[in-house]
Amino acid sequence: MVETSYKSEQIFEWLSEVADPEIPVLTITDLGIVRDVDCSDGVTVSLTPTYSGCPATEVIEASVVAALEEQGVSDVRIRRVLSPPWTTDWISQEGRDKLRIYGIAPPERREGPIVCPRCESGQTERVSEFGSTACKAAYRCRDCLEPFEYFKCL
Amino acid sequence: MSDNLLMAAYASRLGDNALVLGQRMIELVAASPELEEELANANFSLDYIGQARMFYTYAGKCEGVGRDEDDFAFLRPEHEYRNLLLVEQPNGHFGDSTVRQVLFESWYLHLLEALTRCSDEGISEIAARAIKEVRYHLRHSSQWLLRLGDGTEESHRRVQQSLDNLWKFTGEMFSPDDLDDEMRAIFNGPHLEIIEAQWREDVRAIVEQATLKMPDNQWMASGGKQGRHTEHFGYLLAEMQHLQQTYPGATW
Numbered sequence: 569m570v571e572t573s574y575k576s577e578q579i580f581e582w583l584s585e586v587a588d589p590e591i592p593v594l595t596i597t598d599l600g601i602v603r604d605v606d607c608s609d610g611v612t613v614s615l616t617p618t619y620s621g622c623p624a625t626e627v628i629e630a631s632v633v634a635a636l637e638e639q640g641v642s643d644v645r646i647r648r649v650l651s652p653p654w655t656t657d658w659i660s661q662e663g664r665d666k667l668r669i670y671g672i673a674p675p676e677r678r679e680g681p682i683v684c685p686r687c688e689s690g691q692t693e694r695v696s697e698f699g700s701t702a703c704k705a706a707y708r709c710r711d712c713l714e715p716f717e718y719f720k721c722l
Numbered sequence: 723m724s725d726n727l728l729m730a731a732y733a734s735r736l737g738d739n740a741l742v743l744g745q746r747m748i749e750l751v752a753a754s755p756e757l758e759e760e761l762a763n764a765n766f767s768l769d770y771i772g773q774a775r776m777f778y779t780y781a782g783k784c785e786g787v788g789r790d791e792d793d794f795a796f797l798r799p800e801h802e803y804r805n806l807l808l809v810e811q812p813n814g815h816f817g818d819s820t821v822r823q824v825l826f827e828s829w830y831l832h833l834l835e836a837l838t839r840c841s842d843e844g845i846s847e848i849a850a851r852a853i854k855e856v857r858y859h860l861r862h863s864s865q866w867l868l869r870l871g872d873g874t875e876e877s878h879r880r881v882q883q884s885l886d887n888l889w890k891f892t893g894e895m896f897s898p899d900d901l902d903d904e905m906r907a908i909f910n911g912p913h914l915e916i917i918e919a920q921w922r923e924d925v926r927a928i929v930e931q932a933t934l935k936m937p938d939n940q941w942m943a944s945g946g947k948q949g950r951h952t953e954h955f956g957y958l959l960a961e962m963q964h965l966q967q968t969y970p971g972a973t974w
Contacts, residue, residue, distance in 0.1 A: 620770075620855060622768075651850060695758070702768070
Protein backbone atom coordinates (compact mmCIF):
# COMPACT_ATOMS: atom_id res chain seq x y z
CA MET A 569 0.00 0.00 0.00
CA VAL A 570 1.31 3.38 -0.94
CA GLU A 571 1.11 5.73 1.98
CA THR A 572 0.97 9.36 0.97
CA SER A 573 1.62 11.75 3.76
CA TYR A 574 1.43 15.48 3.44
CA LYS A 575 3.12 18.25 5.27
CA SER A 576 0.78 20.67 6.95
CA GLU A 577 2.71 23.65 5.47
CA GLN A 578 1.88 22.32 2.02
CA ILE A 579 -1.78 21.94 2.91
CA PHE A 580 -1.85 25.48 4.33
CA GLU A 581 -0.35 26.76 1.10
CA TRP A 582 -3.08 25.06 -0.94
CA LEU A 583 -5.72 26.39 1.42
CA SER A 584 -4.39 29.89 0.95
CA GLU A 585 -5.90 29.74 -2.54
CA VAL A 586 -9.44 29.18 -1.23
CA ALA A 587 -11.47 32.38 -1.43
CA ASP A 588 -14.03 33.48 1.14
CA PRO A 589 -17.39 33.35 -0.67
CA GLU A 590 -18.66 36.62 0.86
CA ILE A 591 -15.51 38.69 0.46
CA PRO A 592 -13.82 36.87 -2.42
CA VAL A 593 -10.78 39.13 -2.30
CA LEU A 594 -9.83 37.39 0.95
CA THR A 595 -8.74 33.81 1.27
CA ILE A 596 -9.68 31.67 4.22
CA THR A 597 -6.12 31.84 5.53
CA ASP A 598 -6.18 35.67 5.30
CA LEU A 599 -9.30 35.57 7.45
CA GLY A 600 -7.64 33.32 9.98
CA ILE A 601 -10.40 30.75 10.06
CA VAL A 602 -8.11 27.79 9.31
CA ARG A 603 -7.11 26.93 12.87
CA ASP A 604 -5.18 23.75 12.35
CA VAL A 605 -4.12 21.16 9.81
CA ASP A 606 -3.40 17.67 11.05
CA CYS A 607 -1.78 15.24 8.63
CA SER A 608 -1.25 12.31 10.99
CA ASP A 609 -4.20 10.28 9.67
CA GLY A 610 -5.43 11.55 6.33
CA VAL A 611 -5.83 15.32 6.43
CA THR A 612 -7.97 16.97 9.06
CA VAL A 613 -8.59 20.66 8.60
CA SER A 614 -9.93 22.57 11.61
CA LEU A 615 -12.09 25.52 10.67
CA THR A 616 -13.84 28.03 12.90
CA PRO A 617 -16.94 30.00 11.86
CA THR A 618 -16.70 33.79 11.87
CA TYR A 619 -20.31 34.15 13.06
CA SER A 620 -22.77 31.48 14.26
CA GLY A 621 -25.14 32.35 11.48
CA CYS A 622 -22.52 32.81 8.78
CA PRO A 623 -24.21 31.35 5.71
CA ALA A 624 -20.79 30.76 4.15
CA THR A 625 -19.71 28.07 6.62
CA GLU A 626 -20.90 25.11 4.56
CA VAL A 627 -19.67 26.63 1.31
CA ILE A 628 -16.23 27.14 2.82
CA GLU A 629 -16.08 23.57 4.06
CA ALA A 630 -17.02 22.26 0.64
CA SER A 631 -14.43 24.51 -1.03
CA VAL A 632 -11.71 23.23 1.27
CA VAL A 633 -12.51 19.63 0.40
CA ALA A 634 -12.67 20.49 -3.31
CA ALA A 635 -9.39 22.45 -3.27
CA LEU A 636 -7.53 19.62 -1.61
CA GLU A 637 -9.08 16.99 -3.84
CA GLU A 638 -7.85 18.96 -6.80
CA GLN A 639 -4.35 18.54 -5.40
CA GLY A 640 -4.91 14.81 -5.12
CA VAL A 641 -5.66 14.72 -1.40
CA SER A 642 -8.62 12.40 -1.06
CA ASP A 643 -8.87 11.66 2.63
CA VAL A 644 -9.99 15.07 3.89
CA ARG A 645 -11.94 15.62 7.06
CA ILE A 646 -13.30 18.91 8.35
CA ARG A 647 -13.44 19.64 12.03
CA ARG A 648 -15.45 22.61 13.25
CA VAL A 649 -13.91 24.28 16.24
CA LEU A 650 -15.67 26.94 18.29
CA SER A 651 -13.09 27.65 20.91
CA PRO A 652 -11.44 30.07 21.09
CA PRO A 653 -14.07 32.02 19.12
CA TRP A 654 -12.95 33.79 15.97
CA THR A 655 -11.85 37.39 16.27
CA THR A 656 -11.02 39.98 13.62
CA ASP A 657 -7.55 40.13 15.22
CA TRP A 658 -6.82 36.93 13.29
CA ILE A 659 -7.13 38.64 9.92
CA SER A 660 -3.60 38.75 8.54
CA GLN A 661 -1.77 41.94 7.57
CA GLU A 662 -1.95 40.83 3.96
CA GLY A 663 -5.69 40.34 4.40
CA ARG A 664 -6.05 43.86 5.82
CA ASP A 665 -4.21 45.32 2.85
CA LYS A 666 -6.37 43.38 0.43
CA LEU A 667 -9.52 44.61 2.16
CA ARG A 668 -8.41 48.23 1.86
CA ILE A 669 -7.61 47.87 -1.83
CA TYR A 670 -10.99 46.22 -2.33
CA GLY A 671 -12.66 49.27 -0.73
CA ILE A 672 -13.45 47.92 2.73
CA ALA A 673 -11.83 49.62 5.72
CA PRO A 674 -10.16 46.86 7.76
CA PRO A 675 -10.96 46.41 11.46
CA GLU A 676 -8.99 48.76 13.73
CA ARG A 677 -8.49 48.34 17.46
CA ARG A 678 -6.79 51.70 17.85
CA GLU A 679 -8.64 54.86 18.82
CA GLY A 680 -9.34 57.47 16.21
CA PRO A 681 -11.36 57.85 13.04
CA ILE A 682 -12.04 55.09 10.55
CA VAL A 683 -9.93 55.97 7.54
CA CYS A 684 -11.50 56.06 4.07
CA PRO A 685 -10.07 53.15 2.07
CA ARG A 686 -10.23 55.19 -1.15
CA CYS A 687 -8.73 58.58 -0.32
CA GLU A 688 -7.25 57.86 3.14
CA SER A 689 -9.10 60.78 4.70
CA GLY A 690 -10.00 60.54 8.36
CA GLN A 691 -13.05 62.75 7.78
CA THR A 692 -15.56 59.93 7.71
CA GLU A 693 -18.96 59.37 9.27
CA ARG A 694 -20.89 56.30 10.20
CA VAL A 695 -24.11 55.87 8.27
CA SER A 696 -25.20 52.67 9.95
CA GLU A 697 -23.50 50.50 12.52
CA PHE A 698 -25.13 47.46 10.98
CA GLY A 699 -24.27 46.95 7.34
CA SER A 700 -24.81 44.58 4.46
CA THR A 701 -23.40 41.59 6.32
CA ALA A 702 -23.17 41.01 10.04
CA CYS A 703 -19.47 41.84 10.05
CA LYS A 704 -19.67 45.24 8.37
CA ALA A 705 -20.84 48.77 9.13
CA ALA A 706 -21.74 51.40 6.54
CA TYR A 707 -19.62 54.59 6.38
CA ARG A 708 -19.27 57.64 4.18
CA CYS A 709 -16.22 59.74 3.48
CA ARG A 710 -16.83 63.48 3.87
CA ASP A 711 -13.86 64.33 1.66
CA CYS A 712 -14.28 62.13 -1.40
CA LEU A 713 -17.99 61.63 -0.65
CA GLU A 714 -17.81 57.92 -1.43
CA PRO A 715 -19.69 55.43 0.71
CA PHE A 716 -17.63 52.52 1.98
CA GLU A 717 -17.88 49.58 4.31
CA TYR A 718 -15.97 49.08 7.53
CA PHE A 719 -15.15 45.59 8.77
CA LYS A 720 -16.07 45.80 12.44
CA CYS A 721 -13.89 44.52 15.25
CA LEU A 722 -15.18 41.38 16.82
CA MET B 723 -31.93 11.68 34.42
CA SER B 724 -28.37 10.87 33.36
CA ASP B 725 -25.96 13.77 32.99
CA ASN B 726 -25.99 13.34 29.24
CA LEU B 727 -29.75 13.50 28.98
CA LEU B 728 -29.81 16.46 31.31
CA MET B 729 -27.37 18.27 29.05
CA ALA B 730 -29.38 17.28 25.96
CA ALA B 731 -32.52 18.77 27.49
CA TYR B 732 -30.74 21.93 28.55
CA ALA B 733 -28.99 22.44 25.21
CA SER B 734 -32.18 21.88 23.24
CA ARG B 735 -33.97 24.43 25.41
CA LEU B 736 -31.29 26.99 24.59
CA GLY B 737 -31.71 26.02 20.95
CA ASP B 738 -35.48 26.57 21.23
CA ASN B 739 -35.05 30.13 22.48
CA ALA B 740 -32.62 30.93 19.69
CA LEU B 741 -34.63 29.27 16.93
CA VAL B 742 -38.02 30.69 17.88
CA LEU B 743 -36.66 34.22 18.22
CA GLY B 744 -34.76 33.81 14.95
CA GLN B 745 -37.94 32.65 13.23
CA ARG B 746 -39.90 35.63 14.61
CA MET B 747 -37.23 37.97 13.26
CA ILE B 748 -37.33 36.29 9.87
CA GLU B 749 -41.02 37.17 9.69
CA LEU B 750 -39.86 40.79 9.71
CA VAL B 751 -37.71 40.39 6.62
CA ALA B 752 -38.91 42.89 4.00
CA ALA B 753 -40.93 44.78 6.62
CA SER B 754 -38.30 46.98 8.25
CA PRO B 755 -38.66 50.77 8.31
CA GLU B 756 -35.35 51.36 6.50
CA LEU B 757 -32.84 49.41 4.44
CA GLU B 758 -30.04 49.32 7.02
CA GLU B 759 -32.51 48.05 9.57
CA GLU B 760 -33.67 45.40 7.15
CA LEU B 761 -30.13 44.08 6.77
CA ALA B 762 -29.35 44.27 10.45
CA ASN B 763 -32.47 42.32 11.35
CA ALA B 764 -31.87 39.64 8.74
CA ASN B 765 -28.25 39.20 9.79
CA PHE B 766 -29.15 39.04 13.47
CA SER B 767 -31.83 36.44 12.86
CA LEU B 768 -29.21 34.39 11.02
CA ASP B 769 -27.00 34.58 14.09
CA TYR B 770 -29.81 33.20 16.23
CA ILE B 771 -30.53 30.40 13.82
CA GLY B 772 -26.84 29.59 13.69
CA GLN B 773 -26.80 29.39 17.48
CA ALA B 774 -29.87 27.15 17.45
CA ARG B 775 -28.11 24.82 15.03
CA MET B 776 -25.11 24.51 17.32
CA PHE B 777 -27.24 23.93 20.41
CA TYR B 778 -29.41 21.33 18.67
CA THR B 779 -26.46 19.51 17.16
CA TYR B 780 -24.90 19.35 20.59
CA ALA B 781 -28.18 18.22 22.19
CA GLY B 782 -28.39 15.42 19.64
CA LYS B 783 -24.85 14.37 20.41
CA CYS B 784 -25.50 14.28 24.17
CA GLU B 785 -28.78 12.44 23.70
CA GLY B 786 -27.07 9.80 21.59
CA VAL B 787 -30.01 8.40 19.64
CA GLY B 788 -29.11 9.96 16.31
CA ARG B 789 -31.32 13.06 16.22
CA ASP B 790 -29.82 15.95 14.27
CA GLU B 791 -30.50 19.69 14.22
CA ASP B 792 -33.33 19.32 11.71
CA ASP B 793 -35.08 16.69 13.82
CA PHE B 794 -35.11 19.10 16.73
CA ALA B 795 -36.23 22.07 14.67
CA PHE B 796 -38.79 20.54 12.38
CA LEU B 797 -40.11 17.28 13.73
CA ARG B 798 -41.09 18.08 17.30
CA PRO B 799 -44.61 19.05 18.35
CA GLU B 800 -45.43 22.26 20.20
CA HIS B 801 -45.30 20.85 23.75
CA GLU B 802 -41.75 19.59 23.27
CA TYR B 803 -40.54 23.13 22.65
CA ARG B 804 -39.23 24.63 25.89
CA ASN B 805 -38.54 28.21 24.85
CA LEU B 806 -39.53 31.25 26.91
CA LEU B 807 -42.97 32.67 26.16
CA LEU B 808 -41.31 36.03 25.55
CA VAL B 809 -39.52 34.96 22.37
CA GLU B 810 -42.63 33.51 20.74
CA GLN B 811 -44.63 36.73 21.15
CA PRO B 812 -45.72 38.17 17.80
CA ASN B 813 -43.76 40.98 16.24
CA GLY B 814 -46.60 43.44 16.66
CA HIS B 815 -45.46 46.92 15.70
CA PHE B 816 -41.80 47.89 15.56
CA GLY B 817 -41.84 49.05 19.18
CA ASP B 818 -43.20 45.69 20.34
CA SER B 819 -40.43 43.82 18.52
CA THR B 820 -37.80 46.23 19.86
CA VAL B 821 -38.92 45.78 23.46
CA ARG B 822 -39.01 42.00 23.08
CA GLN B 823 -35.44 42.03 21.80
CA VAL B 824 -34.17 44.29 24.58
CA LEU B 825 -35.82 42.28 27.35
CA PHE B 826 -34.64 38.95 26.00
CA GLU B 827 -31.16 39.97 24.92
CA SER B 828 -30.36 41.67 28.25
CA TRP B 829 -31.15 38.35 29.93
CA TYR B 830 -29.54 36.12 27.32
CA LEU B 831 -26.27 38.03 27.46
CA HIS B 832 -25.91 37.37 31.21
CA LEU B 833 -27.05 33.79 30.81
CA LEU B 834 -24.42 33.13 28.13
CA GLU B 835 -21.78 34.82 30.23
CA ALA B 836 -22.59 32.45 33.10
CA LEU B 837 -22.62 29.49 30.71
CA THR B 838 -19.09 30.25 29.51
CA ARG B 839 -18.07 29.36 33.08
CA CYS B 840 -20.05 26.13 33.34
CA SER B 841 -18.17 22.85 33.55
CA ASP B 842 -19.53 21.40 30.32
CA GLU B 843 -17.14 22.25 27.53
CA GLY B 844 -19.63 21.77 24.71
CA ILE B 845 -22.03 24.36 26.10
CA SER B 846 -19.38 26.79 27.26
CA GLU B 847 -17.80 26.86 23.80
CA ILE B 848 -21.10 27.62 22.07
CA ALA B 849 -21.84 30.28 24.69
CA ALA B 850 -18.45 31.94 24.13
CA ARG B 851 -19.13 32.04 20.39
CA ALA B 852 -22.71 33.34 20.79
CA ILE B 853 -21.97 36.00 23.37
CA LYS B 854 -19.97 38.09 20.92
CA GLU B 855 -23.00 38.28 18.66
CA VAL B 856 -25.59 38.92 21.34
CA ARG B 857 -23.50 41.77 22.72
CA TYR B 858 -23.97 43.81 19.57
CA HIS B 859 -27.53 42.64 19.01
CA LEU B 860 -28.32 44.19 22.37
CA ARG B 861 -26.45 47.35 21.47
CA HIS B 862 -28.62 47.60 18.39
CA SER B 863 -31.96 46.92 20.08
CA SER B 864 -31.12 49.30 22.94
CA GLN B 865 -30.36 52.09 20.48
CA TRP B 866 -33.82 51.65 19.02
CA LEU B 867 -35.45 51.67 22.43
CA LEU B 868 -33.73 54.99 23.12
CA ARG B 869 -34.87 56.47 19.83
CA LEU B 870 -38.46 55.33 20.28
CA GLY B 871 -38.76 56.14 23.98
CA ASP B 872 -37.05 59.51 23.70
CA GLY B 873 -38.54 60.19 20.26
CA THR B 874 -41.94 61.71 19.60
CA GLU B 875 -44.87 61.77 21.96
CA GLU B 876 -46.51 59.07 19.87
CA SER B 877 -43.48 56.76 19.75
CA HIS B 878 -42.95 57.26 23.50
CA ARG B 879 -46.55 56.36 24.28
CA ARG B 880 -46.55 53.31 22.06
CA VAL B 881 -43.26 51.85 23.18
CA GLN B 882 -44.21 52.36 26.84
CA GLN B 883 -47.32 50.32 26.06
CA SER B 884 -45.13 47.61 24.48
CA LEU B 885 -42.99 47.50 27.59
CA ASP B 886 -46.05 47.25 29.85
CA ASN B 887 -47.57 44.53 27.67
CA LEU B 888 -44.49 42.33 27.45
CA TRP B 889 -43.35 42.72 31.04
CA LYS B 890 -45.45 39.78 32.24
CA PHE B 891 -43.31 37.42 30.15
CA THR B 892 -40.07 38.32 31.92
CA GLY B 893 -40.70 36.45 35.20
CA GLU B 894 -40.15 33.10 33.57
CA MET B 895 -36.54 33.96 32.77
CA PHE B 896 -35.67 34.01 36.46
CA SER B 897 -37.75 31.23 38.01
CA PRO B 898 -35.58 28.12 38.03
CA ASP B 899 -37.21 24.77 37.31
CA ASP B 900 -35.72 21.32 37.99
CA LEU B 901 -33.58 21.48 34.89
CA ASP B 902 -32.08 24.84 35.88
CA ASP B 903 -31.41 23.53 39.39
CA GLU B 904 -29.70 20.39 38.16
CA MET B 905 -27.73 22.32 35.59
CA ARG B 906 -26.49 24.53 38.39
CA ALA B 907 -25.74 21.71 40.80
CA ILE B 908 -24.00 19.35 38.38
CA PHE B 909 -22.43 21.64 35.79
CA ASN B 910 -21.98 24.88 37.70
CA GLY B 911 -24.71 26.39 35.54
CA PRO B 912 -26.22 29.89 35.74
CA HIS B 913 -27.53 31.28 38.99
CA LEU B 914 -30.81 32.82 37.88
CA GLU B 915 -31.28 35.06 40.92
CA ILE B 916 -27.94 36.72 40.30
CA ILE B 917 -28.84 37.15 36.64
CA GLU B 918 -32.15 38.72 37.63
CA ALA B 919 -30.39 41.40 39.67
CA GLN B 920 -27.97 42.14 36.80
CA TRP B 921 -30.79 42.16 34.27
CA ARG B 922 -32.96 44.49 36.32
CA GLU B 923 -30.11 46.94 36.68
CA ASP B 924 -29.29 46.87 32.95
CA VAL B 925 -32.90 47.14 31.84
CA ARG B 926 -33.61 49.93 34.29
CA ALA B 927 -30.66 51.92 32.92
CA ILE B 928 -31.84 51.57 29.31
CA VAL B 929 -35.49 52.20 30.15
CA GLU B 930 -34.73 55.32 32.16
CA GLN B 931 -32.38 56.67 29.54
CA ALA B 932 -35.17 56.15 27.04
CA THR B 933 -37.35 58.32 29.36
CA LEU B 934 -39.68 55.36 29.90
CA LYS B 935 -41.07 53.97 33.13
CA MET B 936 -40.24 50.57 34.55
CA PRO B 937 -43.50 48.59 34.81
CA ASP B 938 -44.75 47.76 38.29
CA ASN B 939 -44.34 44.32 39.79
CA GLN B 940 -47.20 42.23 38.52
CA TRP B 941 -48.50 38.76 37.81
CA MET B 942 -46.09 36.84 35.61
CA ALA B 943 -47.03 34.37 32.89
CA SER B 944 -45.10 31.11 32.77
CA GLY B 945 -45.22 27.70 31.14
CA GLY B 946 -42.84 27.98 28.20
CA LYS B 947 -40.12 26.03 30.01
CA GLN B 948 -42.65 23.24 30.62
CA GLY B 949 -43.92 23.22 27.05
CA ARG B 950 -47.15 25.15 27.67
CA HIS B 951 -47.19 27.95 25.15
CA THR B 952 -49.24 31.00 24.28
CA GLU B 953 -51.70 30.67 21.41
CA HIS B 954 -49.32 32.46 19.03
CA PHE B 955 -46.78 29.68 19.07
CA GLY B 956 -48.75 27.06 17.15
CA TYR B 957 -49.02 29.37 14.16
CA LEU B 958 -45.31 30.06 14.18
CA LEU B 959 -44.50 26.35 14.26
CA ALA B 960 -47.06 25.54 11.59
CA GLU B 961 -45.42 27.95 9.19
CA MET B 962 -41.87 26.96 10.09
CA GLN B 963 -42.41 23.19 10.09
CA HIS B 964 -44.99 22.75 7.40
CA LEU B 965 -42.66 21.47 4.68
CA GLN B 966 -40.79 18.95 6.84
CA GLN B 967 -43.97 17.78 8.54
CA THR B 968 -45.60 17.19 5.17
CA TYR B 969 -42.55 15.62 3.53
CA PRO B 970 -40.24 14.45 6.32
CA GLY B 971 -36.60 14.48 5.26
CA ALA B 972 -37.28 16.55 2.13
CA THR B 973 -34.14 18.20 0.75
CA TRP B 974 -33.28 20.41 -2.19
